[in-house]
Amino acid sequence: MVENHDDLTTLITLENGKPLADAKGEVTYAANFFEWFSEEAPRIYGDTIPSSVPGNRVWTIKEPVGVCGLITPWNFPAAMITRKVGPALAVGCTVVCKAPGETPFTALAIAELAHRAGIPPGVVNVITALDNTPEVGSTLTSDPVIRKISFTGSTAVGKLLMKQCSGTLKKLSLELGGNAPFIVFDDADVDAAVTGAIASKFRSSGQTCVCANRIYVQRGIYDEFSQKFAEQVKNNFRVGNGFEEGATHGPLIHHRAIEKVEQHVRDAEKKGAKVVVGGHRLESLGPNFYEPTVITGMTPDMAMASEETFGPVAGLFPFDTEEEVVKLANATQVGLAGYFFSRDIHRCVRVAEHLEVGMVGINTGLISDPASPFGGVKESGFGREGSLYGIGEYQVTKMVTVGGMGKPLQK
Numbered sequence: 001m002v003e004n005h006d007d008l009t010t011l012i013t014l015e016n017g018k019p020l021a022d023a024k025g026e027v028t029y030a031a032n033f034f035e036w037f038s039e040e041a042p043r044i045y046g047d048t049i050p051s052s053v054p055g056n057r058v059w060t061i062k063e064p065v066g067v068c069g070l071i072t073p074w075n076f077p078a079a080m081i082t083r084k085v086g087p088a089l090a091v092g093c094t095v096v097c098k099a100p101g102e103t104p105f106t107a108l109a110i111a112e113l114a115h116r117a118g119i120p121p122g123v124v125n126v127i128t129a130l131d132n133t134p135e136v137g138s139t140l141t142s143d144p145v146i147r148k149i150s151f152t153g154s155t156a157v158g159k160l161l162m163k164q165c166s167g168t169l170k171k172l173s174l175e176l177g178g179n180a181p182f183i184v185f186d187d188a189d190v191d192a193a194v195t196g197a198i199a200s201k202f203r204s205s206g207q208t209c210v211c212a213n214r215i216y217v218q219r220g221i222y223d224e225f226s227q228k229f230a231e232q233v234k235n236n237f238r239v240g241n242g243f244e245e246g247a248t249h250g251p252l253i254h255h256r257a258i259e260k261v262e263q264h265v266r267d268a269e270k271k272g273a274k275v276v277v278g279g280h281r282l283e284s285l286g287p288n289f290y291e292p293t294v295i296t297g298m299t300p301d302m303a304m305a306s307e308e309t310f311g312p313v314a315g316l317f318p319f320d321t322e323e324e325v326v327k328l329a330n331a332t333q334v335g336l337a338g339y340f341f342s343r344d345i346h347r348c349v350r351v352a353e354h355l356e357v358g359m360v361g362i363n364t365g366l367i368s369d370p371a372s373p374f375g376g377v378k379e380s381g382f383g384r385e386g387s388l389y390g391i392g393e394y395q396v397t398k399m400v401t402v403g404g405m406g407k408p409l410q411k
């Protein structure tokens with residue numbers, strides 16, 4: 001992947017639309033999962049366990065779970081795949097990847113590079129599907145040869161796959177949708193919070209599962225934060241073809257994505273919020289381009305408060321107290337990432353402990369790293385990817401007991 005960095009970058013921009021600089025960053029991020037898990041592989045240990053039965057000796061072996069079905073989304077056409085293939089290969093599994101219908105070519109390129117790198121035929125397999133996706137999903141989840149499904153995508157599809165897996169009781173990892181709260185307390189460094197919120201909200205045009213979805217700003221700094229945030233979005237972004245020099249943001253993935261964004265913006269406006277930047281399609285660029293948008297005066301009854309927008313729209317909600325905002329942040333069925341900015345160490349510890357999410361970013365809007373455990377709680381799913389924990393998702397623990405070993409030698 002490193003040797004073919006430029007080609008993979010081009011493919012990602014071609015089929016996903018993200019600007020070249022982002023695609024380049026994704027290839028590095030994706031390749032790093034292979035590096036990380038190749039380094040974890042020699043550290044796969046079992047345990048020796050003191051038995052409660054005299055004369056027995058007990059140990060465990062970590063074995064590969066078996067053939068893995070891996071289903072991934074289009075928003076990171078390379079990284080979502082390598083985050084699963086890396087640990088699966090590291091422990092000794094073979095994989096069948098169901099490539100995203102929208103971005104199949106990056107997946108095929110990674111499979112080709114796997115073969116060129118010497119991975120034997122049949123170990124890394126890719127299926128492409130578009131119209132017949134449910135049939136492919138149903139085969140992967142019901143075939144008894146497949147022992148594990150790892151899925152990244154929407155909560156609705158995750159629930160369906162879990163149901164389908166029950167017939168053959170497969171091991172499961174589900175990395176599902178988020179609705180990340182991003183909280184700015186009035187003791188925060190406002191400029192740093194603006195930078196962090198922009199990085200989190202507008203990464204990949206808002207199309208990541210860990211993007212800030214609800215930005216809560218404490219009333220004392222609400223006007224200052226809103227004004228600085230809006231200014232940066234208005235002046236620093238250039239939407240365009242991902243191959244164009246200077247383009248900071250590309251199109252959304254398809255018409256359903258842009259319709260959802262529009263629906264959230266119109267709903268907020270209708271309920272009294274104010275669009276201060278953007279708020280419209282950029283039809284002159286193509287059917288799927290939308291202006292980076294900032295909305296102030298958001299309230300909890302608006303759709304964006306409870307649904308993942310997955311697009312370039314930042315809704316700013318005012319709040320008064322820490323207790324109130326933690327309650328608002330947790331008032332959702334999902335719990336993937338949560339962020340906050342504060343300079344009070346006591347508050348940092350307290351709020352991190354109270355947010356019902358799998359990942360917390362304090363004074364940063366970017367938390368993704370192959371070394372850190374990635375995953376959610378509640379209806380954002382279960383299992384962890386990356387880090388030392390990611391490898392266990394592809395293993396089963398076998399216990400071995402040896403009887404009749406006698407007593408220890410008398411001293």
Ligand SMILES: NC(=O)c1ccc[n+]([C@@H]2O[C@H](COP(=O)([O-])OP(=O)(O)OC[C@H]3O[C@@H](n4cnc5c(N)ncnc54)[C@H](O)[C@@H]3O)[C@@H](O)[C@H]2O)c1
Pocket residue numbers: 071072073074075098099100101133134135136137138152153154155157158160174175176177178208209210308310336375376380
């Ligand atoms: N938690 C995470 O790590 C993470 C990462 C990226 C995206 N996501 C979530 O993914 C969603 C966006 O992606 P999407 O809209 O493409 O999700 P999606 O669930 O529609 O699709 C994800 C993948 O599942 C496949 N799929 C869809 N229906 C299927 C079926 N019946 N059987 C088998 N496979 C099926 C798709 O073809 C695609 O490959 C968002 O909710 C986002 O938050 C989560």
Ligand SMILES: O=CCCC(=O)O
Pocket residue numbers: 075076079207208209210368
């Ligand atoms: O969209 C979800 C995954 C993005 C990431 O790894 O940061």
